[in-house]
Amino acid sequence: MNFRLSRCRSSVPRARAVLRAKLGEWRAGHGTAEDSELVLSELVTNALRVPAPGDRLVGVRIVCRGRGKLLRLEVSDAGAGRPEVQRPSEMDAAGRGLLLVETLAHRWGVDERQAGIGKTVWAELVAPGIDPAPAEMDVAAVTVRPGQSVRVWGTWRTVHSVRSERYASGGLFVVIGLDDGPALRLHAAEPVTVRTGEAIAAGAPRDIESQEQPTAGPEVTS
Structure with a gap:
């Protein structure tokens, strides 16, 4: 599944809602759903904080690699730089996002986008019992x-x-x-x-760079 989010604060709960719906279709367990929502929230939050042109959307990709394998979450943005895990002190109120991702995910990393500017930050979580095949x-x-x-x-x-x-x-x-x-x-x-269990799509997705105007909500494709 691929969808795109506008660069606004409300995009974080929208991303969680789309993921929650998809995991429900895949019959994911409560623990998997809870951990993956936290991870996706942090990845999207970081992408929204990266300086980027205002009309560049944030791309999200959700993939399950077979029953009982891995759930992969990818978040792409048009910003420069590479995120790094911070080690904040107990007094720091922020800076724990990627530390949480590192704790919950089986592994995570950063890839340069093959088409266009920016990067893709991804995380993979062990997801036993998920069945992505539509009935x-x-x-x-x-x-x-x-x-x-x-x-x-x-x-x-x-x-x-x-x-x-x-x-x-x-x-x-x-x-x-x-x-x-x-x-x-x-x-x-x-x-x-x-x-069954397929998202209803209005059309094919486009690259983040080709979007002229931000949208009010996620544009979903399966």
Whole structure:
């Protein structure tokens, strides 16, 4: 999953909410969810503090590498420099963010962004029991939504549009536009196989550098 956040204070709870929803779909345990939310909060907070042009968004990527393997959290920003773990004293009120990441994560690091300016700070957490594979189920065609994946002619296609129309006799049918191939024209109640637990996306993501204006909330893709 990839999404982007505007450079404002409210982006931290937004990032946590998106991660919480995704981990719920993946049936993550309470401990994994709690630790990963703390880690992502610190990574996003640090990215928002880095000096960068005001129209540069913060990119977030959430990846699970197989059942019982690793949960990887990546946060990209357009700022210079590399974050370093601080060792604050008991009297210091700040500076513990990366120390917390280092404590909770299996490992973490910093990579230069291959396209554009800035860097990606990542952390991997051990995540036993997580299953990132979306389940499949049959639903009525009228309930399909843009952004979902449907199985058509033995392959998966992404839905980009859905509209309802009526037959001359008064019955309802649905026209489902796909990312590839002809549209589907189905009776409203006809079953369609979809992948469950998928975020509904408005379009493909773009690089942080190409964003002209910050958005008010996360732009999500799966």
